[in-house]
Amino acid sequence: MATTVEVLVEAFRDAGTPFIVGHPGGESVEMMQAARERDMRFILMKQEVAGAMLASTWGEITGSPGVCLSTRGPGATNMVNGVAYAYLDRAPLIAITDQYSSPTYETGLRQRINHQAIYAPITKWQTSIQAKTVRHQVRRAMRTVSGPPPGPVQFDMPQSETTREAGTYVAEAALQPNVSHFRPEKADLKDALSMLRGARKPILLVGMGVLWSRASSQLVSLAERLGAPVLTTGKCKGVIPEDHALRAGCIIGGLIERKLIQQSDLIITVGLDAVELQPKAWPYTIPILSIAGTPDFDALVPSTLEVIGDLKLLLQSFAEWVEGGSDWGVSAARIFRDDVVNALNTPAKGLSPQRAMEVARAVLPRDTIATCDAGASRLLVVQKWESYGPREFLTSNGLGSMGYAVPGALGARLAHPYRPIVAFSGDGGFLMAVAELQTSVREKLPIIVIVLDDEQIGLIRVKQEIKGLPAYGVHTGGMNWEKLAQGFGADGVVVDNERALADAISFALKQPDKTTLIAARIDPSGYVAQFNALREL
Structure with a gap:
């Protein structure tokens, strides 16, 4: 008979998700082994939040639920922002957290956190997996994550339940519902x-x-x-x-x-x-x-x-x-469209963010999948980048989280193995997910990352300027982007003009199996005028 983790892994695979992603804990190893035995991939992330964002993006693109996991306590709390992304950006996700068995949970204090209470506000359902009921629990989860609006569920995985024999039912419901829809009458x-x-x-x-x-x-x-x-x-x-x-x-x-x-x-x-x-x-x-x-x-x-x-x-x-x-x-x-273009065409010294986007769109192929981080640069990316099909532009809108572009791009790469994938990010957002550049290289998930480097947290700087406040506490800068990329095994290049940016993107496209980081040094002086023209702050 199948064990609890075997039932879960087979359900994930049957639902169309061929991988699990995350940063494991001690109670995760049995599930990882069950996945390995069924030729399912496990992708090790450096941050749990990035794992949840990657899995959520896969779910958005494919409709099959992404699956991410973490250890108990600090891993579960670190994964919260990624699950919040799935909740507010409406992505089907199953988030699994290791947990103590019941006797240990009731008597110990170290790393004891009520995961379900933490996740309740940002999930559609939470449950503690039990061997006797796991077959029903996974079916309910599959239907919950995909029911409109899509969203995440959270499984606590007690260490006592992982290798217990899973319960059986006389008759099992289908893993996912088979629903018939009828066209309305004209009346x-x-x-x-x-x-x-x-x-x-x-x-x-x-x-x-x-x-x-x-x-x-x-x-x-x-x-x-x-x-x-x-x-x-x-x-x-x-x-x-x-x-x-x-x-x-x-x-x-x-x-x-x-x-x-x-x-x-x-x-x-x-x-x-x-x-x-x-x-x-x-x-x-x-x-x-x-x-x-x-x-x-x-x-x-x-x-x-x-x-x-x-x-x-x-x-x-x-x-x-x-x-x-x-x-x-x-x-x-x-x-x-003309009004928007005119509002964004502010003067600049050197490479402007709007021209950087126009250059990128002109060079990258029509079928490119783009991800976009939150921050000041997103206003330009959303307006200047053109997409030609659904789910070809991916961003965090409902949550509006920084640090999304890189893990989102990795999720897109898994869903689209043979299409160009580009991640647009500000320097601040990229640094929140910088470790996943190593994931891209090690897991052979090549992407192009274009960092619009203005050496500041641009959106907050805009708000300071609009309110007549001096720039304070918002500067980044000082990055050696080329060495940073090389340290992770990726290619890295810094550009500061349109021709160099076009050449760097063209070169990256000629190396489809290589992860490339392009740092575009931009002039952010037009941000305030652009924000005033397009958006109420």
Whole structure:
């Protein structure tokens, strides 16, 4: 009969996840051995938080839950930020923490922490694995992580349970549900179709639900049918190809997008999740039609009418049944894109961050997968980098965590072994995950890392300047980027102009099996003007 860890590992493999990632503890070794015996990969990370982010990114891209683990106590607490990423950025993740057996937990104090209490606010479910019930627990977990909105669950793994014989059931439920969805009748959508019929200038605001439902092509069909401009959240870059004439740009909660939205007479939100929006009051009085796979319980967006169902089928139905729209979308989208470009084209001495992004996009192939860290540079990356397919741009939006770009890129590399992978990061965010450069090299997960080096924590420096405060406590600098990369076995180069950056990226692309760190020394003097133009702070 199978042991507890064997049941778990086989379930992970059967769900489509061929690896476990993390930094193990003593109680993890039996699970690692069970994985090895089943040809599953174990990827050793240097930081538990990075392991959870890598596994979460795999889950986002593939739909199969990522699996990460840590030791008890300090490992479990260090993994919290990565699990919080999965929770607020809506990624399917199973996070496993070693734990004492019950007698030891009740009598000892050293490294005794109530993991479930810590993880309760940032997971959809927590449980302590027991041999007799593990088959049921793993099935519940698989359904929980993938149910909309996707998110993490946490397993405590008591040391007494790992090699015990797993309990059996007379009849076991399927590992994951087999759900049938039905297309709505046209009469069911009459109120929504009436709203669409009466709109002359509709606009689409698109969120993560489109990704969960894999409904990008249906979204594009609806936009084309309506002739409506499309704004996406940062997580959704690429759900409409960003060279499409109706693609306007990204929702960032700033003043610049209000000019576009306030021209419309109907806002159509598609799969919009409130976690993607700035935490401020909704600024529009325009009627709102919400099309989503799940009801809105946050009440942040004041929808006039909500249509809930299978999002792919709903979008397909609307695209077929709605009457042809106006042609305002193409010109409105173009004007908005031009406004954003003009707002970002601030003068610079030397290499500007906006030109660095334009150079990178011009040199890197169309099918490149990009990850982006949080910080001042993200504003430029989100607006300047173009993605042409869903899940081709990966960032932390709901949590907004620094230190994401490198582990996110490693997760993307596992999901896309043969596509170019680039990680964009500021110097501060990169240094939070610098040890995973060694993971990239050792685990043969080659990526290109472009660090936009402004020698400061740029976003905080921007806020200091806007508030009339001197720069204090925000400077980094002093890095020998080439030696740092070489110390981990990667290539490293420092550039300070457009030609050198283009050459460095081109050279990295010619070495697809090599991890490359490119430090681009940029002039950050335009940040304040850019932030003032695009976003309320």
